[in-house]
Amino acid sequence: MKKTNKIKFKYLIIIFLVSVIKTQNVSSDYIIKGVENIFNKGDTRNILLSGLILSGIANKYDYLLYDKNQSKKIMSNNLAKVGDYWGITNQFIIWSTFSDNYKYEQLDYAMNSFVVNGILTYGIKFATMRNRPDLSNKRSFPSGHTSNSFLGATIIQNIYGDEAGIPAYILASITGMSRINDNKHYLSDVIFGAALGVAIGTGFNYLYKEEIHVKNKTFQKKSFKINFSWSF
Secondary structure, three states, X not given: OHHHHHHHHHHHHHXXXXXXXXXXXOOHHHHHHHHHHHHHOHHHHHHHXXXXXXXXXXXXXXXXXXXXXXXXXXXXXXXXHHHHHHHHHHHHHHHOOOOOOOHHHHHHHHHHHHHHHHHHHHHHHXXXXXXXXXXXXXXXXXXHHHHHHHHHHHHHHHHHOHHHHHHHHHHHHHHHHHHHHOOOOOHHHHHHHHHHHHHHHHHXXXXXXXXXXXXXXXXXXXXHHHHHHHHO
């Protein structure tokens, strides 16, 4: 029964996400530029490369950690639930916190980032076809909950700074660990999912900063014209 309710909840989230996307400014040009940043900028490429290397190393210990998790869970069920639902819902919480001054730019940043995260995450899942630890399907690598939550944490960090970013990264880490705890992912799935989310958030942050810079510059010009006219 709980599993059925959880599946229904996920479908509701997907339906809501689709309806939001239709009403907000998801731009193909913005997405293309963001994806180019992900694969062309030095810092984002290093994040992805580090994620691949660490994931490859972790792969050697995947089954060892899986076996230990069967005898003794790595976290409590309540904490695992927090991580699970944060991985699904964090983007909606993020959208509700955006400020009025830069709300449009922040929505651009978040909406397009999450769309790309979904496309890349599931593209890799269907390309690799790795069995989950519980054998429920072949969509284990990488962890979508983890990429989603680390993307959310990166967006929060870039918009609000350490004060909000650090707690967001802690919640994202709990999400990743909860996926191992619940036998939905291996350690290597979670590590690369985290790297993917951070890389996407960092790549699209370049576009967000550019939009903010242009907006501030335009505002300064308008202020100068108003002040000049008034003084004259």
